[in-house]
Amino acid sequence: MTSGKLALIAGGGAVPVEVARYLKATDRPYCVLRLKEFAEPELTDHPGYDVGLGDFGFIFSLLAQEACQNICMVGYVRRPDFDTLEHDAGGAAHLPAIQAAGRGGDDSLLRQVAHMFESKGYVIEGAHEANPQLLVGHGLQAGPEPSAKGHDDMVEAIRIANVIGALDIGQAAVVANKITLAVEAQEGTDLMLARISGLSPALKGSLADRKGVLAKVAKPIQDLRLDMPTIGISTVEAVAQAGLCGIVGQVGKLLVVDKTATYATADRLGVFIYGFDDSDSPPR
Amino acid sequence: MTSGKLALIAGGGAVPVEVARYLKATDRPYCVLRLKEFAEPELTDHPGYDVGLGDFGFIFSLLAQEACQNICMVGYVRRPDFDTLEHDAGGAAHLPAIQAAGRGGDDSLLRQVAHMFESKGYVIEGAHEANPQLLVGHGLQAGPEPSAKGHDDMVEAIRIANVIGALDIGQAAVVANKITLAVEAQEGTDLMLARISGLSPALKGSLADRKGVLAKVAKPIQDLRLDMPTIGISTVEAVAQAGLCGIVGQVGKLLVVDKTATYATADRLGVFIYGFDDSDSPPR
Numbered sequence: 001m002t003s004g005k006l007a008l009i010a011g012g013g014a015v016p017v018e019v020a021r022y023l024k025a026t027d028r029p030y031c032v033l034r035l036k037e038f039a040e041p042e043l044t045d046h047p048g049y050d051v052g053l054g055d056f057g058f059i060f061s062l063l064a065q066e067a068c069q070n071i072c073m074v075g076y077v078r079r080p081d082f083d084t085l086e087h088d089a090g091g092a093a094h095l096p097a098i099q100a101a102g103r104g105g106d107d108s109l110l111r112q113v114a115h116m117f118e119s120k121g122y123v124i125e126g127a128h129e130a131n132p133q134l135l136v137g138h139g140l141q142a143g144p145e146p147s148a149k150g151h152d153d154m155v156e157a158i159r160i161a162n163v164i165g166a167l168d169i170g171q172a173a174v175v176a177n178k179i180t181l182a183v184e185a186q187e188g189t190d191l192m193l194a195r196i197s198g199l200s201p202a203l204k205g206s207l208a209d210r211k212g213v214l215a216k217v218a219k220p221i222q223d224l225r226l227d228m229p230t231i232g233i234s235t236v237e238a239v240a241q242a243g244l245c246g247i248v249g250q251v252g253k254l255l256v257v258d259k260t261a262t263y264a265t266a267d268r269l270g271v272f273i274y275g276f277d278d279s280d281s282p283p284r
Numbered sequence: 285m286t287s288g289k290l291a292l293i294a295g296g297g298a299v300p301v302e303v304a305r306y307l308k309a310t311d312r313p314y315c316v317l318r319l320k321e322f323a324e325p326e327l328t329d330h331p332g333y334d335v336g337l338g339d340f341g342f343i344f345s346l347l348a349q350e351a352c353q354n355i356c357m358v359g360y361v362r363r364p365d366f367d368t369l370e371h372d373a374g375g376a377a378h379l380p381a382i383q384a385a386g387r388g389g390d391d392s393l394l395r396q397v398a399h400m401f402e403s404k405g406y407v408i409e410g411a412h413e414a415n416p417q418l419l420v421g422h423g424l425q426a427g428p429e430p431s432a433k434g435h436d437d438m439v440e441a442i443r444i445a446n447v448i449g450a451l452d453i454g455q456a457a458v459v460a461n462k463i464t465l466a467v468e469a470q471e472g473t474d475l476m477l478a479r480i481s482g483l484s485p486a487l488k489g490s491l492a493d494r495k496g497v498l499a500k501v502a503k504p505i506q507d508l509r510l511d512m513p514t515i516g517i518s519t520v521e522a523v524a525q526a527g528l529c530g531i532v533g534q535v536g537k538l539l540v541v542d543k544t545a546t547y548a549t550a551d552r553l554g555v556f557i558y559g560f561d562d563s564d565s566p567p568r
Contacts, residue, residue: 079486160451167447169464180453183467186487187479195471195479202363203470 004123005029006130007068008048009059011075012038014257015127015134015230019074020046022131031066033059038077053080056116057090063122071117073110073226074127110226126225128255136254136275142263143272146246150213150272152178154248157215158276165219171229174244176204176212189216189235196242205243210270212244218253232257236265236273246272288407289313290414291352292332293343295359296322298541299411299418299514303358304330306415315350317343322361337364340400341374347406355401357394357510358411394510410509412539420538420559426547427556430530434497434556436462438532441499442560449503455513458528460488460496473500473519480526489527494554496528502537516541520549520557530556 006023010016010032017040023030024046032039032048039050051059063071082099085091094116101112114124128135140146146154157175160183164170170184174196181199184192193214196204205211216229231247231254239247247266254275256262266273290307294300294316301324307314308330316323316332323334335343347355366383369375382396398408412419424430430438441459444467448454454468458480465483468476477498480488489495500513515531515538523531531550538559540546550557 079484160453163447163451164467167444167464169444169467174469180451180469182469182471183448183453185458185464185466186483187466191479191482195475198475199470200363 003028004070005031005066005068006070006072006125007031007033007063007066008130009033009035009051009071009073010039010043010048011035011073011077012040013076014040014232015255016040016075017042018134018257019072019127019131022133031062031068033062035075035077038075052086052088053077054085054087054091054095056094057088060090060120069121070123070125072125072127072130073113074130079109107222107227111223114223114226124225126228128224128228128252133259134255134257135252136249136256136273138251138275138277141256141273141275142266143246144270146213146272146274149177149211150245153211153213154215154246154274154276155281156180157213158217158248158250161215161217165217165222168219168221171219171222172214172216174212174214174242176244179203181212189214190238193235193238193242193244196244205245207240207243210243210245212242213246213248214239214242214244215248215276216254217250224253228255229253230255230257231262231273233262233265236262236269236271240269240271244271246274248274248276251275251277287312288354289315289350289352290354290356290409291315291317291347291350292414293317293319293335293355293357294323294327294332295319295357295361296324297360298324298516299539300324300359301326302418302541303356303411303415306417315346315352317346319359319361322359336370336372337361338369338371338375338379340378341372344374344404353405354407354409356409356411356414357397358414363393395507398507398510408509410512412508412512412536417543418539418541419536420533420540420557422535422559422561425540425557425559426550427530428554430497430556430558433461433495434529437495437497438499438530438558438560439565440464441497442501442532442534445499445501449501449506452503452505455503455506456498456500458496458498458526460528463487465496473498474522477519477522477526477528480528489529491524491527494527494529496526497530497532498523498526498528499532499560500538501534508537512539513537514539514541515546515557517546517549520546520553520555524553524555528555530558532558532560535559535561 032046033051101108161173172184172189174181316330317335437459445457456468456473458465
C-alpha cells in the first residue's frame with residue numbers, strides 16, 4: 001500500500017511539506033500536485049506541478065503521465081464556491097457529483113473526491129501512511145510525567161471524546177478533575193480551547209497551577225486516509241494558555257506536525273503529550 | 285408537597301420574583317428569605333426577611349418562627365468564598381460540611397445545603413412545584429410551526445442533548461440539518477449560542493434564512509428541585525441572533541421565565557418554542 005510512486009495532492013499547511021520531505025528522504029518515487037492558492041511555496045523544491053482545484057482533466061493526465069497509482073490528498077483547502085470554480089473539461093464531468101456531495105459537508109466532499117479516484121483504480125493513502133513518522137507514539141512523548149490526577153483526567157477525556165466522536169459531534173474534549181469543561185463540535189479545537197480561559201477559576205487550572213487534559217481522537221466514521229486528528233506547536237501553546245496539563249491522543253490516530261519543535265514546546269511549557277491505547281485504560 | 289406554608293429562599297433574577305407573585309396570587313401562605321446582595325428589590329413587597337448566605341442560625345430560627353415546613357431555594361447566587369464568608373453561630377456548625385461539598389462544584393454545594401434542610405425534616409420544593417406556571421407546555425408554545433427540517437433537527441437536538449446530559453457534560457446542544465453545531469459543557473448556553481455565529485455559512489442559518497434548533501434538557505442526575513433548565517427573553521434573542529429557527533425543551537423539565545414576554549419575543553422574532561415529550565419521538 002505504501003509502495004509504488006505516489007502523487008501527493010497538496011493543500012496548505014505543514015503536513016504536505018512533511019510528507020514530501022519524507023518521500024524524498026526515503027527515496028520513494030513521488031510527484032507533488034500543488035493546489036494553486038493553497039500549497040506552501042517550499043513544495044516547489046520537489047518534483048511536481050501546479051494544479052487548480054477544478055482541473056480534474058489535467059490531474060488525471062498528470063497521474064497517467066507520471067505513472068502514479070497511489071494518491072495522498074492532504075493539507076488545508078478552503079471549500080470552493082462550485083458556482084464560480086474554474087475547471088477544465090475533465091472537471092466538468094466530475095463536478096456535479098462532487099458538488100452534490102459538498103452539500104453533505106466537508107467530509108462528504110472529500111470522500112466523493114476520493115471515491116472518484118478509487119473508481120478509476122487509484123489507491124488513496126493517508127498522510128500517516130505516506131509518512132508514518134507523523135504519528136504519535138505510545139506513552140509519554142513529551143513534557144512532564146502526568147500526575148495521578150492528570151492520568152485520571154486523561155482516561156476520562158479519552159472516554160468523553162470517544163463518545164462525542166461516536167455521535168459524530170466532534171473530535172475533542174477537555175476534562176479537569178473528571179468534569180468535562182468543554183466539548184468540540186463544529187467550532188474546532190482552537191476555539192474550544194480558547195473558551196476554557198473564561199471558565200470559573202474553581203473549575204479550571206491556570207498557568208501556574210495546571211489542571212485538565214485535552215483529548216483529541218478520531219471519529220469511528222472518519223476516514224483516516226482523508227482526515228486525521230492533528231496537533232502541533234499552536235495546539236501545545238493553546239493548551240498551556242488554557243491552564244491544562246496535557247494532551248492525549250490515540251496511538252495510530254493522531255498526527256503531530258513539526259514533531260521535534262512541538263515536543264520541544266511541550267517540554268518548555270510543561271505540557272505532557274501522551275499516546276493512549278487500550279493498555280492505558282483502567283481495569284473495569 | 286406543594287401545600288403548607290413555604291419559605292422562599294430567594295437569590296437573584298426573575299424566577300424567585302415569579303414564584304413569590306404566584307404564591308401571593310394563589311393565596312398560599314409564604315414568606316421570603318431574601319439573600320442579601322442577590323435578591324431582587326421587588327421581593328421587599330412580599331412578607332419576609334433579609335438574610336446572609338452564611339446565616340444558617342438565623343434562617344433556622346425564622347423557619348421555626350414562621351412555621352414553614354417547606355422550602356424553595358431559587359435564584360442566582362454567586363459562589364461564596366468560604367474563607368471570608370460572614371456567618372452566624374448556626375452557620376459555623378454547618379459550614380465545614382457545606383464547604384467540603386463546595387469543592388465538588390455548584391451542584392454538590394446546593395445538594396449539601398438541601399440535604400442539611402432535609403435532615404432536619406424540611407421539604408424541598410422546586411420552583412416548578414412552587415409555581416407550575418413556569419413550566420413549558422406540550423407542543424408548539426410560540427413562534428411559527430416548525431418545518432419538516434426544523435422538526436427533524438428538533439428530534440435530533442433532543443437526542444444529542446440527552447446523551448450529553450447522560451454523560452453529565454451539559455444541558456444543551458444545537459443541531460442544524462442533522463449536524464451538531466455546538467454542545468454545551470461548562471461555558472453555559474449563552475456562550476454556546478454566541479459561537480454559532482462564527483461557524484461556516486455552509487453549516488449555519490442566518491437571520492434571513494433560519495436553520496437549526498437549540499435543545500435544552502435536564503441531566504438525569506440533576507435534582508430538578510434545585511436546578512431546572514431555564515429559558516427567557518434573552519435565550520430567544522440569542523437563538524434568533526444565531527440564525528436558529530427554534531428552541532425545544534422537555535415537558536415538565538424546562539422553565540420559561542417571564543413567559544408572556546418570552547413567547548411574544550419568540551412570535552416577533554420568528555423563533556419556535558416547543559415542549560417535547562416521548563409522543564414527539566419518531567417511531568424506531
